[in-house]
Amino acid sequence: MSVIGYDLGNLSCYIAVARQGGIETIANEFSDRNTPCIVSLTSKERSIGSAAKTQIISNYKNTISNFKRLLGRPFDDPFVQNEMKDLPYKLSRTADGGVGVRVPSFFSEVQRRNLLAAARIANLNCLRLFNDTTAVALAYGIYKQDLPAAEEKPRIIIFVDMGHSSLQVAAVAFNKGKLKVLATSFDPYLGGRDFDRLLFNHFADLFKDKYRIDVRTNKRAELRLLIECEKLKKQLSSNSGRMTLNIECLMDDKDVQGAMTRTDFEALCAPLIQRVEKPLRTILQDAKLQSQDITSIEIVGGATRMPAVKSTIAEVFGMKVSTTLNADEAVARGCALQCA
Ligand code: ATP
Ligand code: MG
Known part of the structure; x- marks a missing residue:
């Protein structure tokens, strides 16, 4: 029997396996150790992970991402209501007041039970659920011979x-x-997504002035800009100079361009950093x-x-x-x- 450790993130998952003499993080069918937490549904098939990510723009209404935080919450929870504004897919109230996703859908103690139920559905025998930080502490402990x-x-x-x-x-x-x-x-x-959202708001406002387009009225354009904002954020982690953001045909056949330095980014994000x-x-x-x-x-x-x-x-x-x-x-x- 093999035992695996599973990190269920809001954005992505990793799976590690304990084999004789060590721990190994395993790759998915695309030879990638990082598997996006995304499920995409069409009338014919269900794709998950990297395969689902390729449909995030083309099939945005039926591509479910960012769902970990909705697990086990009532639909009326203010957090759910707030989260819903930024989701490209539609949520709805289930018969018992929970959160449903309006596509062929799935998804405290209730949250844990939901997760265990999901593991059973996947034919996984879940031995234990850990909090993220406890798992990290365990991972730290193995390397230390001199405690x-x-x-x-x-x-x-x-x-x-x-x-x-x-x-x-x-x-x-x-x-x-x-x-x-x-x-x-x-x-x-x-988390990281709050920084993406700030960048997004900055550029959405800028493009409204500069190009007369309102990406907030077009889900596809909104998602494309958000993805580019995340890229820019990552670039600014390793570069302090002026980094550019270019998107072709973002909306109304217009190519857009923006730029930011790390200093500007940090000023913009100061409230989050605080x-x-x-x-x-x-x-x-x-x-x-x-x-x-x-x-x-x-x-x-x-x-x-x-x-x-x-x-x-x-x-x-x-x-x-x-x-x-x-x-x-x-x-x-x-x-x-x-x-x-
Ligand atoms: P959570 O723990 O909140 O449930 P997760 O485990 O899926 O989510 P991680 O994979 O630890 O999250 O981190 C993903 C976040 O880190 C994303 O917001 C991503 O943009 C951000 N990120 C990754 N690399 C960088 C980088 N080089 N610079 C800035 N942010 C980065
Ligand atoms: Mg995490």
Whole structure:
């Protein structure tokens, strides 16, 4: 029997498998270790992952992405109502007040049960569900041969995971063969996609003035711009100079062009960057820690690649952040390890 660890992200999934002597992240049928969390339905077939992603523009009404956060919530939940505005597909109220997707559709304790039900449907025998940060802490533990002995003072590590839709923080105490979660904190509504949305709003307004087109009235144009904004955001993580955004025939046969520097991007996103601080300060309080008690700050999740996020974390804890762990794969690897 093989045991796998599965990181279900809002944006993408990773699967790790424990094999003799190690943990391996496995590739999908496209030889890609990252599988988009997307399902696309047509009247004839259902495609998932990378295959579904190719239909995100052409079949946007029946291509379901960003659904993790809707799991198990009532339709009237303000979060659902807010989320719904940005989704290209339609949500509807189910008979019991839950959230349904208006295509051939599927989808606390209720959320976990939903997820377990999904695993059963996929013929997977789910051994355990982990919180993301617990899995990351487990993945960290395997690499460390030099942890303090059981009776010694534990080594304290802070884990920060900022992904597509949320920010999670955990303070964990390690001794040899033992790990204790001292405290956790969250901003459940802050992730990489919020930065994309800010860029989107900036360029949508700009193009309205400059080209007289309103991408907000055209779903296809809106999605294309959003995808380019995410690309630009990533480019600005590795380049500080002026980066351009070009889209041909975005709307009304118009080619558009925009540009931004990292300094401008950080100014635009300052309110989001500020929000990163709060859960970090909360964890210090809740775990009753001072920066000298902490050995290192391990960061994972795609959004921690933004230099401003990194420097904010470093500033709050008064030390450099460490990237020992694979930012994308640590959750899945931790799960695989624990169940092996
Ligand atoms: P969540 O943990 O919120 O449920 P997830 O696990 O799917 O979601 P991740 O894969 O950790 O999320 O991160 C995805 C996010 O990271 C996306 O918003 C993506 O744009 C962002 N991201 C990835 N690489 C970079 C980069 N180089 N610079 C800035 N942002 C990046
Ligand atoms: Mg994640």
